[in-house]
Amino acid sequence: MNKAFLIGRLTQDPTASTFDSGHSCCRFSIAVNRPFSRDGSNTADFINIVTWDGLAQNCVKYLVKGSQVAVTGSIQTGSYEREGVKRQTFEVRADQVEFLSRANAGGQMGSAPQPARKDSSMDELKEVVDDDMPF
16 A cells, blocks of 8 residues: 655745646645654654646645645655666655645744634623532
8 A cells, every 4th residue: 555644834835837738737845744853853854745737736826835734645756867876756646635724924824714604602601600500
């Protein structure tokens, strides 16, 4: 089974490509914190993510550097040769990207937008005294 689940923050703005075939691609990398380290310092892994078509368009439209995302996908490996040196690559091909929070213009992190909701039952709160409880 090849399945990856990651939560991290974008290290840079996503980049988009559109091909002659009509398919679109979005690439970005996320910093994923490691759960522990021996010396107590914070460390992170930087994972390359690739998305395609509709998901790619949404990622380009809504994500910016610093945005927090949850990514589900599969790991893909590859290799290439540059100047006689063979190199290995890996990336996560995302099936799903959930937008958890977005970086604000001031660089501060905010939560993902939530729909406005008014609950009329919360308009008046009454203090409950333990003696009023039937049990």
